[in-house]
Amino acid sequence: MSPSVPLQEMIRAIRSARTQCEERGVIQRECAAIRAQFRQADNGGRSHNLAKLLYVHMLGYPAHFGQMECVRMIASPRYSEKRVGYLGAMMLLDEKQDASLLITNSIKNDLSNSNQYIQSLALCTLACMGSAEMCRDLAPEIDRLLRASNSYIKKKAALCAVHIVRKVHDLGELFTKAARSLLTEKNHGVVHGAVVLITELCERNSETLERFRKTVPDLVQIMKGLVISGYSPDHDVAGISDPFLQVRILRLLRILGRNNEAASDAMNDLLAQVATNTDSTKTVGNAVLYETVLTVLDIKSESGLRVLAVNILGRFLLNNDRNIRYIAMTSLQKIVGTDHNAVQRHRGTIVDCLKDQDASVKRRALELSLALVSASNIRSMMKELLSFLSSCPPELRSQTASGIFNAAERYAPSQRWHIDTILHVLTTAGGDVRDETVPNLIQLITNTSELHCYTVHKLYRALLSDISQQPLVQVACWCIGEYGDLLLTGECQETEPVQVTEDYVLDVLETVLQSHMSSPSTRGFALTATMKLSTRITENVDRIRSIVSIYGSCIDVELQQRAVEYNALFKKYDHMRAAVLERMPVIEKNSQGHTNGETIKESQTVKVKPGEPQQPANQVQANAAFYTVFSIVATVTVYEKDGVTVTLSCEKQSDSGLTVTLTASNSTESDIRGFTLQAAVPKSVQLHMKAPSGDSLPARGTAKLVFTFADMSEVYETKVSPVTS
Amino acid sequence: MLGTTGKTRLAKWYMQFDDDEKQKLIEEVHAVVTVRDAKHTNFVEFRNFKIIYRRYAGLYFCICVDVTDNNLAYLEGIHNFVEVLNEYFHNVCELDLVFNFYKVYTVVDEMFLAGEIRETSQTKVLKQLLMLQSLE
Numbered sequence: 001m002s003p004s005v006p007l008q009e010m011i012r013a014i015r016s017a018r019t020q021c022e023e024r025g026v027i028q029r030e031c032a033a034i035r036a037q038f039r040q041a042d043n044g045g046r047s048h049n050l051a052k053l054l055y056v057h058m059l060g061y062p063a064h065f066g067q068m069e070c071v072r073m074i075a076s077p078r079y080s081e082k083r084v085g086y087l088g089a090m091m092l093l094d095e096k097q098d099a100s101l102l103i104t105n106s107i108k109n110d111l112s113n114s115n116q117y118i119q120s121l122a123l124c125t126l127a128c129m130g131s132a133e134m135c136r137d138l139a140p141e142i143d144r145l146l147r148a149s150n151s152y153i154k155k156k157a158a159l160c161a162v163h164i165v166r167k168v169h170d171l172g173e174l175f176t177k178a179a180r181s182l183l184t185e186k187n188h189g190v191v192h193g194a195v196v197l198i199t200e201l202c203e204r205n206s207e208t209l210e211r212f213r214k215t216v217p218d219l220v221q222i223m224k225g226l227v228i229s230g231y232s233p234d235h236d237v238a239g240i241s242d243p244f245l246q247v248r249i250l251r252l253l254r255i256l257g258r259n260n261e262a263a264s265d266a267m268n269d270l271l272a273q274v275a276t277n278t279d280s281t282k283t284v285g286n287a288v289l290y291e292t293v294l295t296v297l298d299i300k301s302e303s304g305l306r307v308l309a310v311n312i313l314g315r316f317l318l319n320n321d322r323n324i325r326y327i328a329m330t331s332l333q334k335i336v337g338t339d340h341n342a343v344q345r346h347r348g349t350i351v352d353c354l355k356d357q358d359a360s361v362k363r364r365a366l367e368l369s370l371a372l373v374s375a376s377n378i379r380s381m382m383k384e385l386l387s388f389l390s391s392c393p394p395e396l397r398s399q400t401a402s403g404i405f406n407a408a409e410r411y412a413p414s415q416r417w418h419i420d421t422i423l424h425v426l427t428t429a430g431g432d433v434r435d436e437t438v439p440n441l442i443q444l445i446t447n448t449s450e451l452h453c454y455t456v457h458k459l460y461r462a463l464l465s466d467i468s469q470q471p472l473v474q475v476a477c478w479c480i481g482e483y484g485d486l487l488l489t490g491e492c493q494e495t496e497p498v499q500v501t502e503d504y505v506l507d508v509l510e511t512v513l514q515s516h517m518s519s520p521s522t523r524g525f526a527l528t529a530t531m532k533l534s535t536r537i538t539e540n541v542d543r544i545r546s547i548v549s550i551y552g553s554c555i556d557v558e559l560q561q562r563a564v565e566y567n568a569l570f571k572k573y574d575h576m577r578a579a580v581l582e583r584m585p586v587i588e589k590n591s592q593g594h595t596n597g598e599t600i601k602e603s604q605t606v607k608v609k610p611g612e613p614q615q616p617a618n619q620v621q622a623n624a625a626f627y628t629v630f631s632i633v634a635t636v637t638v639y640e641k642d643g644v645t646v647t648l649s650c651e652k653q654s655d656s657g658l659t660v661t662l663t664a665s666n667s668t669e670s671d672i673r674g675f676t677l678q679a680a681v682p683k684s685v686q687l688h689m690k691a692p693s694g695d696s697l698p699a700r701g702t703a704k705l706v707f708t709f710a711d712m713s714e715v716y717e718t719k720v721s722p723v724t725s
Numbered sequence: 726m727l728g729t730t731g732k733t734r735l736a737k738w739y740m741q742f743d744d745d746e747k748q749k750l751i752e753e754v755h756a757v758v759t760v761r762d763a764k765h766t767n768f769v770e771f772r773n774f775k776i777i778y779r780r781y782a783g784l785y786f787c788i789c790v791d792v793t794d795n796n797l798a799y800l801e802g803i804h805n806f807v808e809v810l811n812e813y814f815h816n817v818c819e820l821d822l823v824f825n826f827y828k829v830y831t832v833v834d835e836m837f838l839a840g841e842i843r844e845t846s847q848t849k850v851l852k853q854l855l856m857l858q859s860l861e
Contacts, residue, residue, distance in 0.1 A: 011824055051827055058733055058826065060748055079860050087830055117857060124834045128739065152853070159838040189844045196841050244845045247798045287797030294795075326766045327796055358765045 007051050014059070027056055031063075038069050046073060047084040054088055067092050067099045074106045079118065082110075086121045090128045104134050111141045119145070120156050127160040135164040139171050146178040151187040158182060158193025162200050172201050176208055183218055188242055191222065195248045202255050213256055216263045220270045223249050227274055243284045250274075250291040257299035264299040271296055275308055286316070286324055290331075297335055310335070310342040317349045322358060329353065329364040336371045347372050351381070354388045363396060370403040378411040382421060390428050397432040401425050405437065415448040419455055423472075427462055430469025438471050442478055446584055456483040457496075463508055468517050474525045477512060480505060481529025482583060485536040502537045506530065510547065520556055527551060527559060531566045535581045545570055726822070727755055727785045734784065734822050737833055758785050768796050779803050783819055802842050809836065809847050813854055831857060 010030055017023035034049045050069055057063035070092060073085030093100045103125075110122035123145075126138060142164065145157040158179075165172045175197060182194035202209040226241050226249075240246070257264040274292050279285040289312055296309040316328035329350065336343045350372065353365035366388070373381045382404070389400050404425055412418035422441055426433065445455050459476035467473050480487065484505055512518055512526040527548070534544045548570065551563035569577050726734040733751055742750065757769055758778050769776045771789065777799045778787040786803045809832060814821045822829050835850050837843055844850050 008824060015823070055826060058736065060733070060751075062744070084827065087827060090830075117860060124838065127838050128737075155843060156838060159841055159843055162841065188846065189849070192845065193843065242845055243801065244798060244842050247795055251795070283797055284801050287795060287801055290797055291795050322764075323766045323768065323796070323800070326768060360766060360768070360770060 006045070006048050007055070010052050011055060014055075027059075027061055031056065031061075035065055038066070046076075047081045050084045050088050054084070054091055057091060063092060071099055071102045071106075074103050074110075079115075082118060082121060086125045089125050093129060100129065100131060101133065104137055107134070108138060108141060111138065111145065116150065116153055119149075119153055123153070123156040123160045127156070127163040130160075130163060130167065132167050135167050135171065139164055139168075139174055143174050143178055146175065146182065151185065151190050154182065154185070155187070155189040155193045158190065158197050162193075162197050165197070165200050165204065169204050172204055172208065176201060176211065180212075180215065183215060183222075188245055192245050192248060195219075195245070195252050199248070199252045199255060202252070209256065213260065213263050216253065216256055216266050219249050219253055219256075220266060223253075223270055223274070227277060240279065240282075240284050240288060243288050246274075246288050247291045250288070250295050254295040254298050257295070259300070261300055264301055267295075267299065268302060268305060271301070272305055272308065275305075275312060280315070283321075283323075286319075290316075290327060293331060297331070306339065307342065310339060314346050314349075317346055317353075322356070322361060325353060325356075326358075326361050326364060329361070329368055333364065333368055333371070336368065340372075343368075344372060344374075347377065347381075351384050354384065359393055359396075362392065366392075366396060366400060366403070370407065373407040373411065375411045375413075378407065378413060379417075382407070386421070386424055386428070389425065394432075397429045398434070401429050401433045405433075405440075415444075416451055416454065419444065419448070419451060420458075423458060423462065426469060426472040426475070427466070430472045433471055438474050441471075441475050445475075445479060446482075452483045453486045455479060456487050460487055460500075460505075460508070463512070467512055467515055470519050470522050473512055473518065473522050477509065477522070477525040477529040480509065481525075481532035484529075484533045488537065502533075502540045503543075505533065505537075506540060506543055506547075509533075513547070513551075520558060523556070523559055524562060527562055527566075531569075532581045534570075535578050727751075727758065727787065734819070735826060735829055735833065737830070737837070754787055754789070758787060767800055777803070779807075781807055784822075799842075802837075805845065805847065806832070806836055809850050812847065812851055828858075 013026050013030075014023055017026050030052060034053050037045065037049050046069070050066060050073060053063050053066045053069075057066075066088060070085050070088035073081045074089060076082060076085065089100075089103055093103070107122045107126055110118050113119055113122075123142075126134065126142075130138070142157050142160050145153055146161065149157070161175045161179075165175065179194055179197045179201065182190055183198075185191055185194070198212055198215070202212055223246065226246055253263075253267050257267055271292055275289065275296070278288050278292075280289055293309045293312050296305050301309075313328045313331055316324045317332075319325060319328075332343050332346070332350075347369075350365055350368050353361055354369065356362055356365065369381065369385065385400065385404050385407075389397065389404065392400055404421065408418055408421045412421070422437075422444070426437075426441075445452070448455075456479045459472075459479045462472060463476040463480075487500060487505060488502060509526050509530050513523055513530070518526070530544055530547055534541050548563050548566045551559050552567055554560045554563060569580065573580075726736075736747070736751065738747065754771065754776060757771060758776065761769070767777060767779055769778070770792075773792070774789050775792055775794070775796065776787050776789050777796055778785050779800065780786075786807065788799050788803060790799055810817045810822070810829070813828075813832060814825070832850070832854060835844055835853055
């Protein structure tokens, strides 16, 4: 169609509009004119008008009033009008429009037209926007065309069939036979279409897959022809004959050879040949090589071939072209699980790619590096990863941080290194770490008792320089609270000690408390830490007392509650304070991700070491002693009075259950009868009390009354109140 | 095909989308692709697909494919297409593509169909196009 003058004028007019507003004006005028002309059914200029409308639509303006016109034009006998009509159908109509059904009949007629170009137009449109109903109606036509027509039509029919199969999966059955015969055609385009169709059929239906396995020798033959045979000017791209067809055949071979020994054997030679003979200086060659590598890695190939494939990927990694490095890393990611050693050889290059400027290359390199970390290379890899963390784009930060934590946990060569690494991460990217980092780190620190001094010094220094990173501040506050006395002694073996007074330490904590950068949970940490210091330091207890009482009227409810409780601890229970605020014992790592007696993140319940003397009470009954029990195996004497000794021992039976055995023994002269146990637990815990072994303690006996109860663990408290007569 | 100013020169859809979705997608693709320069790879991850793009003078040619497809092959496909356009329009420039947009659609249909590469031989495609032109 020669460019119509009105169309060109319109395009020029639109382009010369200088502002968006002017352009809209021009387009509105034109659309109005087009609408008027559509109504007139003007014969001559119809195709021009529709073409104008399509241009307007391409720019993004609404053009749905042209849909009926499209339908009308498709039905017209003239080629030029049909052409524009079909183009309009492809652009304006889609499955959701009702008008699309109207063109089904036209398409059907056109598919049997004698003019192959009209047939091809119809095929194009069907392949582009055919809805499920249209596909169902017209599938037999397509099948007919697949078998008996010229190669030009066969090509298009094959791809049309692909679209039909994608829309309506069941119709795949219809095309299998025809597809098989198409493979033997000479025309590359037809073979290409056939291969795509077969790929689609095999991906959908495993039965078809079985049937097509028999075609493997044919495909191998075709490939060999392509690779070996000489120069074919038609399909040659930079020295490789029809790389697109090669790539598609390789992909089909991959699907056919997956999980199948026989088929994979048949392909081995071919794949080796392609891998070695293909010229890899140009992108096309690399495209074919890449597909070959993917195929080799996916089928059951022999090990020599796999090594060859990994070597090719290694060569890709050293290529200057960034694209090729990117796809090499993507493929290496898939095989790092199975061929770990082979990938390890290229670790250096991969780590270098961390410094590339492209964000997607960086991401791939990061994932691969994290997968390649092992016990032998942990130190060097960690250095690289940490330097990457300080310079990486923000969206990769949290992934890097959690990857570093995982790696450090698995392969840490020493505790001190582990703590150092975590501290480094917290100082560089503290805001992006996950929430459970804080309790994990606290647990780690508690468990390495020999490094307490070192840790608290480091954290104190970190806190002095920067209090904005919340996780770091939380951990630091906790440590200072626990081990503040180590800080104040002024000596440390591992690192340079700080010479501080108690005032400085309290200053730091108060800064954290008052800073507007601190989150509420951080403040909670700081307040508790200040409180704990009251037993660790000697002089400034009054200062602590005043801080605590100030926060008794804080707006934040959590802080207020804590402050009030601590105040009470100062006033009424001062004698208990030392015991309450003692050092935490070693925490056992609980697989459910929580530490005993500590709720995740925030408040730290006051912990009391067992074995503490209870409050003096004159009555035997109802001793309200609160004990928090740990899930370490321990035997604890909880009550010792008047000759009755009660011990609690805990055993962790399962992940969710804890068995506590209470043994009572009597060392007095008289029997004790009516010995019962009452236990109360908070609602988060389930308690199953089993029947005791008896209810009387014989005199001087070590006969035991055994009360077993199983709990769902977490924090729980039991009130042990022996009732004796 | 996108111009640097964001104007769509050609858009071909092989999947079902509403008009506003199409507009939004075009804008998103434009935003992602135009900020990248020569230092970046020609592949971008976009939603759950990949975009393979190449810049020729002031035009970006973008193809959106599944993640399982071979990037390099489609990159070559783009180049093949551009070479055909060059031959057909005799040293094509952006204005040619603007004023003859319906012809460009014909070329697209000859080379790509149903979302896959259809014809790879440039001579064959050109022969077909000349025949089609004589019919008009």
